Amino acid sequence: MPDYTLEHAHGGRVAGVDEVGRGPLAGPVVAAAVMFLSGVPGHLADTLDDSKKLRPKVRQQLYDTLHQTPDVLIGVGAASVAEIEQHNILRASWIAMQRAVGRLPQWPELVLVDGNAAPDFGCPAQCVVGGDAISLSIAAASVVAKVVRDRAMERLAQRWPAYGWERNAGYGTPIHRAGLMAHGVSPHHRAAFGTVRRIMQASGPSSLHSSAEQPSC
Structure with missing residues (x-):
């Protein structure tokens, strides 16, 4: 299960970032950024995990809880099919990540990014391979991005x-x-x-x- 070790080690405002939708044949790529200003409440810490490991109903519940919990900041960004065609899927996913971080109500001091490469966020970034199973902030971002994109594809x-x-x-x-x-x-x-x-x-x-x-x- 992911924990808050990486965030605690920094000690400041840390945002976790993850994207969903690099592999599909259709639809946008969606990224989310999540920042816990006062640590992760126990009920979330006990349940958050890589979104791919969670049942859809649990993802929906976590999505709602994240949005209803005080001191949880959330930003969501997307890159369109046209941008995927123009830039390629990797760079389009980075555009979505940058937009997600840019939509956070407060600017982070550090961004934890799921994966082995990251775009320029205008602040320090740390890549975490398999980060959605390591960092609670990244796991939360993976849940938000997954729910947002799934809803978009349903529409x-x-x-x-x-x-x-x-x-x-x-x-x-x-x-x-x-x-x-x-x-x-x-x-x-x-x-x-x-x-x-x-x-x-x-x-x-x-x-x-x-x-x-x-x-x-």
Whole structure:
């Protein structure tokens, strides 16, 4: 289980940052930043973990609790499909992280980033490989980012029901791939990703849905 060791070692305002959505074939990449001003309350410390290890219901409950707990600061940022295409997925995830930190109500003295590389936040940053299983701040950020992105994909699924995004959040599941083969590519698909690109090449220009709707952001 993650703990607060890294945050305590610094002793100042420390924000944990994590992103969700680097692997899917569709939708934005979303990042969250979470900062505990007065430490982590026991009920959160006992439950927070890497969002991938938590059941959806538990993630939702933690998301609500984080937003309702005093002295918990939260910032959320995203990078759109267009930005993913323009910059590549790694740099787009960094853009989302920078936006999340920039939306915190207070500026952190240190940012703990899940992974082995980090963008420039305008303050010191420390990379923590597997950080969502090590740092409570990063674990909290992973929960917030996961819930926000899943909700966004559920909303998109209402307009684009063929791909099962309400169940797969844009990842390349068999249902999603079958929808791509049967219905072509939506404006929310990442055209540079291999699976999407191959389907577009095989189907020709008609594989792109005609729509005035803009790519997800």
